[in-house]
Amino acid sequence: MIIDCHGHYTTAPKALQDYRDAQIAALKDPGKPPYNGKIDISDDQIRESLEGAQLKLQRERGTDVTIFSPRASAMGHHVGDAKLSADWTRICNDMIHRIVNLYPKNFIAVCQLPQTPGVPPENCVPELERCVNELGAVGCNLNPDPSGGYWKEPPLTDKWWYPLYEKMEELEVPAMVHVTGTCNPAMHTTGSHYINGDTTAFMQFLTSDLFEDFPALKFVIPHGGGAVPYHWGRYRGIAQDMKRPPLKELLLNNVYFDTCVYHQPGIDCLTEVIPADNILFASEMVGAVKGIDPETGHYFDDTRRYIDASIILTDIDKEKIFGTNALKVYPLLAKQIKKQGIAGTP
């Protein structure tokens, strides 16, 4: 069984964005009350939004199940206040729950958190509990920069975040560190802000003792860890200069990287420097890059091909990356696979 640990619902019916647009429009008019509309999306519309996209690609690429969360670029934590963020987050998480109910063999839920700049993260605990306890979510997406590209929040290693981490440890759910769309004109959402978010978070972890306080806490750094594997020597060297323990010992019981790197030389770099135990298969389809690579004739984001073609990884490494590592990083996953009636073992 091949588990793709990184998919977002990027193909939602237009009504979802219409709702969001109305919510934001109401916000801009102080005379109006908060938008209180209803979303009318049928099961058939959801099926249609997935059949020609994620489900088709799963079949074509021979991947089995996707750990699926709301569209990351649409989380928009910097828009409006905590009330608006909570409302929007609940709606997005409910959409994922409907998808999992419609296609329990294909998707497993991960939830968005109702973050808001400057609002303490314990604010996210009730929604996290709801998603894990009631909607079957096995993890959450945590945004290290709710300001959307201005980096105004304390680092992820600050005690500011601890109440959320306590709940994550208690519920046994990891977080994927994932920023949302940027409102900073210096940044491009998927081209620089996403990648910078990954690199920034890793460096925050490197300089802290967070995992002494939370030994069971686990983070997946997406997009192949941002710039980190490419600069692994730099990070090993910086840690050494700072008299920190070796990175393996300091971070690799808690920090994992996905395989959303869209060419063979990048995947080769990732797999050469990061132990296979710390790499999780992912494609982020349908996501940042939708086209076909003219150099290969295959989709850029068909990352299974790069892993299959790797001459660096052993067959055992590949098994770990494709599935068994995910069971370790998401402790609730095995139970959820069984509960959703998914056949086979990763």
Place this chain on the structure above:
Amino acid sequence: MIIDCHGHYTTAPKALQDYRDAQIAALKDPGKPPYNGKIDISDDQIRESLEGAQLKLQRERGTDVTIFSPRASAMGHHVGDAKLSADWTRICNDMIHRIVNLYPKNFIAVCQLPQTPGVPPENCVPELERCVNELGAVGCNLNPDPSGGYWKEPPLTDKWWYPLYEKMEELEVPAMVHVTGTCNPAMHTTGSHYINGDTTAFMQFLTSDLFEDFPALKFVIPHGGGAVPYHWGRYRGIAQDMKRPPLKELLLNNVYFDTCVYHQPGIDCLTEVIPADNILFASEMVGAVKGIDPETGHYFDDTRRYIDASIILTDIDKEKIFGTNALKVYPLLAKQIKKQGIAGTP
């Protein structure tokens, strides 16, 4: 001849930092006039600061000449106002000029610019002219984020920057895109802010037509291009989805990457995806990583070893990377090499 295109004066005598500290202290006391002290650093102190560091490493590593600029992390464009930035920049550039006069065979100058957040970049033109016309500088360091980690400036592709680019084209000097130390607690100067700055700038270039307006403008993106080569497939794919020309055509007549990547797999990734014509040898010694890699027994930042050991690069590629590319990117370099009496040809 091996040219290292990226070195900063990180080992300056304490008196330089003392001056800066006094300058900042005066700034904090509105009752005081701006600091107007003198720096007393002798030629012998400068020699001492370099002999056991950059010069020793040049000899040990068999590199010949370093394109040398003031300490990047100390540029501190976010500190104080334009007057303070101009004063500090002039002092730092004068220090580099003294170094070049003391060791004309070992160093060639690149200048710092007196940037200040929110102040139009044409403000930097007089200092750029002074450094190029009077001090023999062959390039400048351009900070895309003078706010020091909050990214408040327009992207490098905005017309905001055009007056500076006009002067750069006229003077025939390239810029290395290089941020300074960060004042944002979410960022680490050399671990995330530097790398993010590189990635951000590249993505700004990718989404713009800057080089249609300035066909002769050249930028070196340091630190191996941030995350860019590792995610080269992502960038090719994003450009394609946006109906942009292929990256080679769109950017590679104007954008170059240095080799400040501190391990063999990273250098291999860089050299596999970026044409050798667009790679410039650099080490940034003495810089972000000062230690010896226990896995190799050599300095992390001894990047010559990775190029020498490369089985991807041909001998001709290596010649380009070690020297001849620099002559192309820095049009004033050949003349300056001759003027400074440096023997050999790159």
